[in-house]
Amino acid sequence: MFCGEITHMSSVPSHLINQGAPTSGAGASVSVGSPTFSPLYQQIKALITQSLQSGEWKPGELIPSEVELAARFKVSQGTVRKAIDELSAENLVVRRQGKGTFVATHDEERAHFRFLRLMPDVGDAHHPDNKVIEVKRLRAAADVARLLDIKSGDSVIFIKRVQSFDGVPTILEELWLPGHIFKGLTAERLIEYKGPMYGLFESEFGTHMIRAQEKLRAVSADDVVAELLVVAPHSPLLSVERVSFTYGDRPVEVRRGLYVTDRHHYRNDVS
Amino acid sequence: MFCGEITHMSSVPSHLINQGAPTSGAGASVSVGSPTFSPLYQQIKALITQSLQSGEWKPGELIPSEVELAARFKVSQGTVRKAIDELSAENLVVRRQGKGTFVATHDEERAHFRFLRLMPDVGDAHHPDNKVIEVKRLRAAADVARLLDIKSGDSVIFIKRVQSFDGVPTILEELWLPGHIFKGLTAERLIEYKGPMYGLFESEFGTHMIRAQEKLRAVSADDVVAELLVVAPHSPLLSVERVSFTYGDRPVEVRRGLYVTDRHHYRNDVS
DNA sequence: AAGTGGTCTAGACCACTTT
């Protein structure tokens, strides 16, 4: 979509491509010599994304106002606005009229349900209770390494846990995280942290999840799984394999969940 | 979102709320007396949606250009543009640069995969083959009636079919459709029609699906199902319950599918 | 050449929040 027309970004990231005469019309033209071209607002969007990625503005923080960004990038407010419009649509930032634009965070009500699609059939109160079964460091197997875009044998952190709702064991989950990013993640830290795990990831490890790909299947519970989830062996379970991505579409989490769907369902909106 | 500030829509749908002096600034003000207010572009969007719903422009057809709509509604092109932007984001229309804006249709490659999320684990060639098992009219049971927003006992059309990929039976589906909308739908018509069923629905019955809600579960195959899908009894199957909506968020289809997920998976993108 | 959607600007005013 965009291929490096811009080299630096701090302070005065002046020479964007296509800067028409500031007063006359506008638009893109010039086309200095050859390089692939992209609209100004896309370049602005990429610059802002870089600032998010580099941690210049952290989750929950206020980013500069539209007029300020317009001045910094030497473009009109409308162009900055269109860039932020898209970032907002992608849930990277949240706008609040009268207050400003904030970096999206997982420590919010609204973000919880985006990544936890399992809903109770009746009622709507989630009373989650996490039981961490295992946390250890190990060497990445070939399949996990491929998904995480690391080398086979690289250090990964493995987590196994059971999630209960209203006291009923419902989700058995295994996670694989790149060791170089989540170095220092321990069972204690995981247990004592209240709130969604992605909140911990972003506040303690600077890794904010922005999207995920999931593959769903129906599978049969083996004896070990059946015991952990307190269901009969061979019970049908919903298998959810997830790969999560952070800024720049870098994969940073592989997860496999087994869901008991007797009193819950996985909700999806096709639109 | 919007509550009837506008009464008529054809030809000259003049009196929108908030028509500032055409030359000076703009914006919303005036606020004639009291009624709930919504931005101009939302009102334009609602008007365009009404035209889509009424069939003034049919799926696949070209809608009037932005400048033409701007003239018709007596607003600026930018305002019409913002309205169409949202309709485009909601997949109600499709823009094509240089050509115009078209009403979205299900007779396109891109629309297929939006409502069929089952993907082969390897490869990507779908060679679907539908076998219609049963088509009949019956009286709506209470649960189906509630979902379709009709009365219990109203006429519904029931369809049962098995879908195979590369010769392997993979999906067993049951559908319930409101009889008053799909009157005249027969097994023959269903069998002879090539392409996605939603294409048939929109071209023959004027009903275009715009979104759907799905509930997914893992279930166990009973004997009847096992025979139809050629799997062992008690095999785990992915159950997908869907309610589909047309313009105006009116429910017009209830569907229950049982998916064999040995060599396929249900793909979902969380973003 | 003419028409369509796509980008960009500049300026006005609105609604909302904080000082």
Next chain:
DNA sequence: AAGTGGTCTAGACCACTTC
């Protein structure tokens, strides 16, 4: 009153398609 995002306008020019 000042600052923020949200709406609206008017006009320019661009990229793409068709005639």
